[in-house]
Amino acid sequence: MAENHRAFLSGLFDAAVAAADPLNALGSNLPGAPRGRTVVVGAGKGAAQLAQALEGLWDGPLEGVVVTRYGYGAPCRSIRVMEAAHPVPDAAGLAAAAALKAAVSGLGPDDLVIALICGGGSALLPDPPPGLTLADLQALNTALLSSGAPISVMNAVRKRFSGINGGRLAALAGEARICNLIVSDVPGDAPGEVASGPTVPGRASAADVRALIEARGLSLPQACADHLREQGEDPAAPTGNIETRIIASAALSLEAAARKAREAGVTPWVLSDRIEGEAQEVALVHAALARQAASAGTPYPAPLVLLSGGETTVTLRHRGKGGRNSAFQLSLALALEGEPWFHALAADTDGIDGSEDNAGAWVDGSSVPRMRAAGLDPLGQLQRNDSYVAFRAVNDLFMTGPTGTNVNDFRAILITGAAR
Known part of the structure; x- marks a missing residue:
């Protein structure tokens, strides 16, 4: 019994898992083909499977790169699949972040970026700002993971220590059209929270994050605390030609x-x-x-x-x-x-x-x-x-x-x- x-x-x-299957989730959510190039970027534990499914559904040439956790890869024909560490980032994640940034650079208004984003991408795309190192981000992630803080708080902090998250990857795509296809793993399905939103503009101000850390009694590594204390306010976030679709969720x-x-x-x-x-x-x-x-x-x-x-x-x-x-x-x-x-x-x-x-x-x-x-x-x-x-x-x-x-x-x- x-x-x-x-x-x-x-x-x-x-x-529940079948409802979030990449092939099922992508089928009715694909954007229209562009006149120019179609570049795929992605990050998360299911990014390789999303890329594989996209290759089977897309009618036309594709290029690009996605990163997933070690052991979570899937064979793709034209999209490069990279693997890196999760939940604490490593050097392979640094290389993956650089590859995604290179993939969207130099695009124009006739080009399309398809961003395949799902949970786990925050750790898979370490891109420390000037003055910080991978070791600093590793210490930061370890501290956040052991703090008991909810994912929304962790991602708000992480975005202040990244040159790629909080929409910064989208900014590098210039005038290209961006279609975010997101598998949500966050309560409430806020698109910018999934994988810390590399292609979804917006992050909390440095002052708000400092207040959040103080209110929750979080302890950051000294180098990160110093960096956050010295941060000023952000320039206006680019909004550009960005469409965002939640294709699967809890x-x-x-x-x-x-x-x-x-x-x-x-x-x-x-x-x-x-x-x-x-x-x-x-x-x-x-x-x-x-x-x-x-x-x-x-x-x-x-x-x-x-x-x-x-x-x-x-x-x-x-x-x-x-x-x-x-x-x-x-x-x-x-x-x-x-x-x-x-x-x-x-x-x-x-x-x-x-x-x-x-x-x-x-x-x-x-x-x-x-x-x-x-x-x-x-x-x-x-x-x-x-x-x-x-x-x-x-x-x-x-x-x-x-x-x-x-x-x-x-x-x-x-x-x-x-x-x-």
Whole structure:
């Protein structure tokens, strides 16, 4: 029976990922062909798959370059695919940023730039401003990733330390027409937040970012803090001939999962596609809603599946292993320990939860007792940021490998009956 529950939840995940499939997402969103050149640039964990799909759909010559995470490449005929480090940038990312800048330079009004942008691009396109180095950006990203700050805050900071993000790549394209085709992995689907918006003009002022850092108590590496303190205001951002289309998102993927659930006779309850917050705390809210539904039958009776998306965060206090989805799941398992009426899956739609090799994890009422039987302290594992090890011990890691897309987190809690 447990395997049937897992098959159902896995089917919902597959439906969510399929809704963001590059071929499906691009098909109805292609721009008109230009009189001149068509140059493709892109960045993110699914950028290579988007480029590959575009080559199959585009009627005419293409050129350009996209960058993706190591191991996420896909063969392309005319578009160059580069790979670099994520989530902390490396020298290959520097080379990729330079290649994208070169690709859009020297274009004219008869040319078209197609920008394929998806989650992960911020780390894949390091382009330090004068006076800073790659090492400074590596230290900055490490500090931000361990801070527990939401993605919108991290990207606002990152844009102040980049010569390519916040629309600066678009500015280099001059008078060329730009069509942004974006797979959104950010809550609310703000185009400039995805991959820190290399081709979407706009970034928060230096003063606003300094205030944001102070309000949240963030600690930046000294070289970065000095650079931000010395920054003045930006010149007016170029708007140019830019069209932006969100071609896939968490909202669309949750709709697809909800349809799949209905087909199986299970009522979907879509909580939100833009949930943020500390993973452990978000899990407790989900547990409370699940318990309410199971005990009172509201808002819907069982069988019921709670669906949500967005991007939670984890404040790193220890050097354990595990991403935000496994942290969410371990917190959920502790909150609903022993309850026989729930089964849950939480996973990142790109196939990688944080920096590990799993997409996420499975839990049900037996998860915590099984971890204890394996000699582990589940609460201690959660507090030590070591959720991956806890799920590995009971063979409950959810493994998919790279999916070729990225619309952020997918969470599904199946309620099969009434609570005791």
